[in-house]
Amino acid sequence: MGVFSFLTENGRGCLAVVAKDKLIYESINLKRQCVQLRTNVVRKKWHFLCITHSIGRAFSGGSLLRCYVDGDLVSSERCRYAKVSEPLTSCTIGTKIDVPVLDEDPTLESIKDSAPFLGQLGPVYLFSDAISSEQVHSIYSLGPSYMYSFLGNEATPFYDHPLPSGILDAKEGLASKIIFGLNAQASDGRTLFNVSPVSDHAIEKNSFEATVMVDENLANQQQMHLLSGFSILGFLLQSVPPQQLNLETLSALKHLLNVVTNCGLAELLVKDAISSIFLNPLIWLYTEYKVQRELYMFLIQQFDNDPRLLKSLCQLPRVLDIVRQFYWDNAKSRFAFGSKPLLHPTTKLVIGRRPIQEEIRKIRLLLLSLGEMSLRQNIAASDIKALIAFFETSPDMTCIEDVLHVVIRAVSQKPLLPAFLEQVNMIGGCHIFVNLLQRESEPIRLLSLQFLGRLLVVLPSEKKGSRFFNLAVGRSRLLAENHRNICSRRQPIFTVIADRLFRFPLTDNLCATLFDVLLGGASPKQKYNLGIPKRWRPHSQEVLQKQNQIDRQRSKGHDTHFFVPQMLVLIFRFLSCCEDASARMKIITDILDLLDSNPSNIEAFMEYGWNAWLMASVQLDVLKHYKVELQNQHNNEINEQRLVMELFCVVLCYYMHSVKGGWQQLEETVIFLLAHFEQEGVSCQDLLCDLYDDLIRRLMDSSAVENIFVSQPCRDNTLYLLSLVDEMLISELDHKLPVYSKPEILFLFSSLVICC
Structure with missing residues (x-):
């Protein structure tokens, strides 16, 4: 890959390309000389590369070419220095080297076949003199983010540790030797500004231009994917001050995504861009609320336009993880980011804060809507497991509450519920969510009960309720x-x-x-x-x-x-x-x-x-102390007793009137009441008399509209009711005459006899 070329119009000068484990340097003058320098440059890793070419006389050994990697000298070779007097009019950095090959040297063939530099370039400096090994190491110690002109008053405020004085001296340092210094951080669009401390700024009129084309360039698109270009861009954006990540920046990134969406490798690059930039909270957490709101609304629109992206980029587990780490309401979790303001790495001044709590909640709801969209599209076992893990481990009650609201809204949709429950049953059934009912927060418990209720709607039911008594024997x-x-x-x-x-x-x-x-x-x-x-x-x-x-x-x-x-x-x-x-x-x-x-x-x-x-x-006082005479009771006691009796009668009367064998429910109820009050040492004769009386009245009222006693199942059920009344009256003969018998009972009995 091409590193640089500095040539005159007639092709004289020098150039360099990088191969697998070597750097090829060519000096072109009246004669051409090509040398190879051993390097240990590793792909997909940042390296500091420095090449120096010193002029020497023949008797002193000649000119020497040195190659430094990460501040250390790795190789050196003798190489003629190309002395030229014409202007260097053909200069490139990181492009394909295009020079005629006149000799049959195979090394020159490799230069001809070189490709553009495919990777990332940091600061690039060209000096007018060969710098020493100590100076090379000092530049390396400044780090990859250094973008200045080697003047002490420019760099000192931004570094806590002592800086090397040898390169920052105004007279003997490197500032006076800079021909140009280019850095992507010192730019305006595609224009790169020279950071060299020139007194005559006329040179700045001829600014340098960097052109990186992704649109309509398949080769660049492929390299953008292969070299994880968007991952690198996302990583770099994490170090950008939040104030610079404004709506204009977001608009530019949205435009970039639109360009990528329409390119040949859209399917691959769009995923890279969204996951590394747009869905990377480390970039956006400290930005303004309006920026984050616009960001997530844009993502909702993107996923709505192309739901396929949800499955690969934004499933529910990913959303819950972002909420848990970045958009929490309570920072008790050890995974929480952003609990403290963002400080400048050198000045320690606050340069960013999370939005206020209410704004964070609005952003959280936008994020959770992405999770709901994912559930509507497809439900997997991983979604259920992520929910369980979130509910079981999160100490943030407000976040759990918001997640429950979203999940309840999702499972309330009929098409979604069966698929959701199928995955729940594969893992362990509805029991996996019951621990939510143990939370100290009542809103969480009640929302959890509602959530379980949605799932229990389709839970297979028991065929019949359990009975208290063995009807074959008839004893309690x-x-x-x-x-x-x-x-x-x-x-x-x-x-x-x-x-x-x-x-x-x-x-x-x-x-x-x-x-x-x-x-x-x-x-x-x-x-x-x-x-x-x-x-x-x-x-x-x-x-x-x-x-x-x-x-x-x-x-x-x-x-x-x-x-x-x-x-x-x-x-x-x-x-x-x-x-x-x-x-x-x-x-x-x-x-x-x-x-x-x-x-x-x-x-x-x-x-x-x-x-x-x-x-x-039977635990209610109105039945424990049942009274026939209600005059001496309070209004609440009177009303409650009437309501309790009405509930008994509504259910039992329906079974007597409409259900075959409905007398069995009446018998079970009577036997239960007798057994319970016998254990308590209390008589329930008054209660049973009123119960029978109410049942008979209701049946008589129904018979006034339709003769229900001549048809089944009411006929058999009513006969059994009369037998229970008769049994009760006979049981009282040892104590008193059956004075409780009423005309309605006699009339009902006579009517049944006539019907028979």
Whole structure:
């Protein structure tokens, strides 16, 4: 590859090219001489290269050519010095060497076949005299970022360590020997300015121009890819002060990407450019908010235009990693970047800060929208594993909250949910996310419950709920043993959810979320939602709009059904632990409204929640101390007792009226109540009498519209109800006459006899 050539119009001068392990230097005058100098230059690595050519007389050994690599002399050869008096009008740096080959020297052939320099060039200096080994080493010690003219007053403020005085002396130093000094940092577009300290600036009128063409140049595009050009550019941009990475800089980089997008190697170069520059937070973290916002909005547009790039460049694991390291809300993690202001490496002055917390959150949401786009396009096991790792290890509650909002929004889309759940089941099922329910932050727990609820909508359900009693024998099992058996047979995921949730205090927000999961994302009342802090409920308006829509649908005859009926178990556990009577009544009222809206809810209630309701109801004071006479009770006690009895009757009456064998549910309920109150040493005769009375009244009201007693299954179920009433009355004969019998019961019994 060509390094330099300094030639006159007639081709006299010197030139040099770099081969694999050598540097080829040619001196051209009346005679041509070509020498080879051994070097140990390694590809894809920065090196400091210096070539000196000193003039010597024949009796003193002649002119000597030396080659230095990284400040050390690696080789030297005798070589004639090309003395020319004409102007050097054909000078190039880093281009292909094009000189006529007159001799048959194979070395000259290799010079002819040389290619342009393919790589990166740092500062380039040409001196008017051969510099010494000490001076070479001193220049090397200044480092690759040095861009000045070797004057002490220019460089000293930017270096903490002592500088070599031999090269910075105004008279004896290198400043007076500079012919030109070129550096990409001292440029304006394609114009490179000479840094030599000249007194007459007329020479500056003839500025140097560097032309690098990627557009419509396939060779340069190939080398840009092979030599990781965009990776190098991204690395260099990391050292640029944030103030210089403004909207104009971003606009120029966007233009560069547009050029690359339309070139022949677009598929390769676009990926390199995005991953190394645009999706490299080390470059942009300390820039202004408006710059970062424009950057990520541009990326969203790019990925939206070409979704294929998402899979290779911006999948969810990559997004979560960027959020965790750079756009955190709490800097407790040892992986967090940017917790301290950016300081100048020499002056230690602050040159950059992260945007404020609210602006960081907006940027984080833009980033997470990229992750959501990736999930919509394709879901892989790596996405699920990345989510688990993030949820398990991140101490940043705000970031977890934002990620949960994005994931919930994603899995709420019907086409996406099956694919997401398939990957979850391949790893371990919904259990892998339950540890989120142990977080101290209630917003995290409730969002996690909503997230699990979306997944549980499609969870295979048990065929039938567990029963308390053996119907073949007709006798109650031991209550404690039976309850343990039921819990062991319940789907484990709901047991785990309950165990984690109920370690914490009960709140209205938890109740609202339980109903939200029960209904697949639509809580039955707005009251609960209104208590949720706006800080972690950005979609509150969406929830309220959804609820208003559900209320309108009910008024038009539409149904609201249970999506995850297993959540009834948790709702009734909440009910049994709740000490606020008004809150308990609100829960029962909501359930009654939902049962009234859709008959299938009653069947789901019996199948999944009836056992939990029985266990919860007997813990309520209004059943523990059941009173027939309500005059001496407080209004809350009266209303709560009526609601509890209404819930019993709504479900049991439906089964008596419409379900074949519905009498079995009534029998199980009666046996459970008798067994429980017998253990407590309390009579439940008044409770059962009112229960039978309410059931009979409801059946009689239905028969007034349609003669339900002549058709099945209501006929058989009602006959069994009468047998239970008869059994209860007979059991009281030892104590008192059956004075509780009512005309409705006798009328119902006589009607059935007539029908038979």
